[in-house]
Amino acid sequence: MHPEDFKSGYVALIGKPNVGKSTLLNALMGQKLSIVTPKAQTTRHRVLGILTEAGTQIIFLDTPGIMHPNTRLDQSMMRKVRESVADADLIIFLVDARAEDPDLQGLKAILDRPAILALNKADLVQQHTLLPLVHTYTNLHSFEAIVPISALKETNLDALMGEVVCRLPPGPALYPAEMISEHPERFFVSEIIREKVFEQFRQEVPYSSTVTIANFVERSTGKDLIEAEIIVERPSQKGILIGAGGAALKAVGIRARQDIEQFLGRKVYLKLFVRVRRDWRNQGRWLQSFGYR
Ligand SMILES: Nc1nc2c(ncn2[C@@H]2O[C@H](COP(=O)(O)OP(=O)(O)OP(=O)(O)O)[C@@H](O)[C@H]2O)c(=O)[nH]1
Ligand SMILES: [Mg+2]
Structure with missing residues (x-):
């Protein structure tokens, strides 16, 4: 051709x-x-x-x-x-x-x-x-x-x-043929965790949450280490996310890890933390640091 x-x-x-x-x-x-x-x-x-x-x-x-x-x-x-x-x-x-x-x-x-x-x-x-x-x-x-x-x-x-x-304009490939996306792995990992938060919690908790990857260490021997932070707006939401005895957060972690491993095609060690950043959805600097600007 x-x-x-x-x-x-x-x-x-x-x-x-x-x-x-x-x-x-x-x-x-x-x-x-x-x-x-x-x-x-x-x-x-x-x-x-x-x-x-x-x-x-x-x-x-x-x-x-x-x-x-x-x-x-x-x-x-x-x-x-x-x-x-x-x-x-x-x-x-x-x-x-x-x-x-x-x-x-x-x-x-x-x-x-x-x-x-x-x-x-x-x-x-x-x-x-x-x-x-x-x-x-x-x-x-x-x-x-x-x-x-x-x-x-x-x-x-x-x-x-x-x-x-039939409506695509003529033009060369803009990305290498084997490339399926341009987001880094940590983007997909944080999104998978956010998906589990959306699935598991009700009302305002999913909407008040975001996820950032604090640490992503690829290790040639043993599993990769991923440390992620789930950010919420209020201490009460932190309590809901963690749940009694940490059970809710643990469930998020198990579900997320399964999907992350499937996505990456390798085993990972996933550690989740919950942090409160008051009203982050309206704070420019937080939005920026969480990748929304
Ligand atoms: N029955 C049926 N459900 C669908 C279909 N497409 C999507 N859904 C369901 O609709 C819901 C929303 O799907 P999403 O793909 O997240 O929709 P979206 O437009 O990306 O939503 P936002 O990201 O919130 O804007 C999910 O529960 C899907 O499984 C469809 O063709 N048929
Ligand atoms: Mg969507």
Whole structure:
């Protein structure tokens, strides 16, 4: 194949919280790069997935769900959405196929960028209910294509990929073919721990938490040592995270370690600490030091 025939581009996954953007990224990549939980506002970063195959390189950008920002952390998340829209050659705009009202805020956010509408969670609805939804969105935005999918069941993703690939601009590969992401290992490790906190705790604890890696020591003999800090906003949250006799934190550690070992393909020794950083979600210096600026 001629190098001039190569196609490459940035494809941003945009939509409300919980519509299945990260699930779709993982399904398209064939491996888990972005954390997924049943709770809204799980993703806080822009997570890259680089897919190189058959003369194309697609750089997927998973993004936080679009919401009204209440904290400076939220503002940072919405900035990542705007940056991803600006960088995208193409947008996959995800909506929940069960939703009755159109996502007007999301439509506003994608501006006039070329976008494919993905009606996700189609496995949860009857086919005929999709028609009014298609009609509504067609009247609101000029979509390049509309594809019902199930990111979870991996249904119709070939059709979606077909619509994406034919709209990629000509261009060279921007990353080496074997590269699947550009985040360092410690990013994925901290995200896996954050996923377990989201899964295990209720109400405000997940939203008040973040995770930083304090120490990551690769050892040629024996297991790698990873020391991670779970940051919370108040002492009461620290108590909940640790639990009676340390049981809750221990459970987080066991679940996280299993996934970290699977992700890294090697055994690790994981040590978790809990720290209070008052109101960190509104403090610029903390946001910066936790990787949100
Ligand atoms: N039934 C069904 N569930 C899905 C589908 N896609 C995602 N989900 C579920 O929806 C929930 C949210 O999925 P995520 O991928 O985390 O959604 P998201 O859009 O990345 O959410 P945020 O990061 O919070 O913006 C999870 O429980 C998924 O398993 C789907 O096609 N069908
Ligand atoms: Mg997500």
